[in-house]
Amino acid sequence: xxxxxxxxxxxxxxxxxxxxxxxxxxxxxxxxxxxxxxxxxxxxxxxxxxxxxxxxxxxxxxxxxxxxxxxxxxxxxxxxxxxxxxxxxxxxxxxxxxxxxxxxxxxxxxxxxxxxxxxxxxxxxxxxxxxxxxxxxxxx
Numbered sequence: 046x047x048x049x050x051x052x053x054x055x056x057x058x059x060x061x062x063x064x065x066x067x068x069x070x071x072x073x074x075x076x077x078x079x080x081x082x083x084x085x086x087x088x089x090x091x092x093x094x095x096x097x098x099x100x101x102x103x104x105x106x107x108x109x110x111x112x113x114x115x116x117x118x119x120x121x122x123x124x125x126x127x128x129x130x131x132x133x134x135x136x137x138x139x140x141x142x143x144x145x146x147x148x149x150x151x152x153x154x155x156x157x158x159x160x161x162x163x164x165x166x167x168x169x170x171x172x173x174x175x176x177x178x179x180x181x182x183x184x185x
Contacts, residue, residue, distance in 0.1 A: 066151045067103075069096050069111035070143075073166040076113070089113070093162040100160030108159040110150050114143050115166020133168030 074082065075089035096111040103109055117138040118124070124137045142165055149155055150163075164170055176183040 064153070065107040066155075067099065067107055067109045068147050068150050069109070071096075071111050071113040071162065073113045073115040073164055073170055075162070076164065076170055096162055097160040104159075108150075108155070110155075110158060110160070111162045112143060112146055112150075113162055113164040113166070114138065115164070115169050117143060131169075133172055136167065138165065138167055 071092040072089045100109040
C-alpha cells in the first residue's frame, strides 16, 4: 500500500500568491497512537502545528491547511468483513477521498478556511471502543 503521508501540495493562483493555498498531508496518527510510535506521532503532530503557524505567518497571502488521512488503500481494493465494518462509514478510504478534499481546500469555495487540520478517516478517530462493545474484543 502506498502512502499519502509526508507530502505538501502547493496550489497557486492570482497575482503574488493571492488565492494561493498550501495543503500539508499528515496522518490520523497525529491524534492517536500505538505503542512505540512516539517519533512518528510527534512528527505528525508537528505538521498540524506547522500548518496553523504558517497560516498566521502567510495571512492575507496564502491559505494553509492540512489533511490527516486515516486508512487509505491506494490500490482501490474493496474490503469486507471487520476491516470495512469497523469503519463508521462502512469502508476503507481510497485516494479520491483525499484528492477531493485537496481540490476543495485549493478552491475559492474554501476561501474562509485556513490553519485547519482536517481528518479524513471514515470516523475512526471519533469512535470510542471498549472491550465487548459493538462486537469489539481485546485480546492482549
